[in-house]
Amino acid sequence: MKIETGTNYDTDYGPIKGLLEMPAAVAPGDGSLEATGKINLVAANIRDRRHTDSQYVFEIEDAAGTKEVSPPIPAGDQQTKWSPKMELKAGAHYAWRVGPSRAIGKVRCAARSLSSKDEPNSGEEQK
Numbered sequence: 001m002k003i004e005t006g007t008n009y010d011t012d013y014g015p016i017k018g019l020l021e022m023p024a025a026v027a028p029g030d031g032s033l034e035a036t037g038k039i040n041l042v043a044a045n046i047r048d049r050r051h052t053d054s055q056y057v058f059e060i061e062d063a064a065g066t067k068e069v070s071p072p073i074p075a076g077d078q079q080t081k082w083s084p085k086m087e088l089k090a091g092a093h094y095a096w097r098v099g100p101s102r103a104i105g106k107v108r109c110a111a112r113s114l115s116s117k118d119e120p121n122s123g124e125e126q127k
Contacts, residue, residue, distance in 0.1 A: 022046065030114075058098045070082045
């Protein structure tokens with residue numbers, strides 16, 4: 001274990017290494033209120049340079065437990081995106097997760113929750 005204050009030598013320390021080997025769920029943000037209809041899920045790629053060839057698996061699940069899982073998606077340049085077939089319904093709550101394809105369903109995935117607006121999508125752009 002290497003730990004030095006003010007340097008990057010601590011990247012072999014287990015908890016830090018685990019964070020660096022995990023993508024970050026970027027959008028939609030946790031607790032966000034989204035327009036109904038189609039949604040794009042966005043993850044920041046794994047920061048650890050040893051994982052540049054990683055593939056990602058996304059999951060979205062509604063409050064009733066209906067789940068859609070993406071196939072493994074090759075990493076984008078800095079972010080990886082997926083648009084599920086599942087559309088957001090008015091007033092519903094959802095959770096979404098992303099992880100490296102080898103780790104989905106395990107500890108190393110990032111998760112977020114979101115809700116959809118009560119009114120149908122009026123053509124406004126999703127954030």
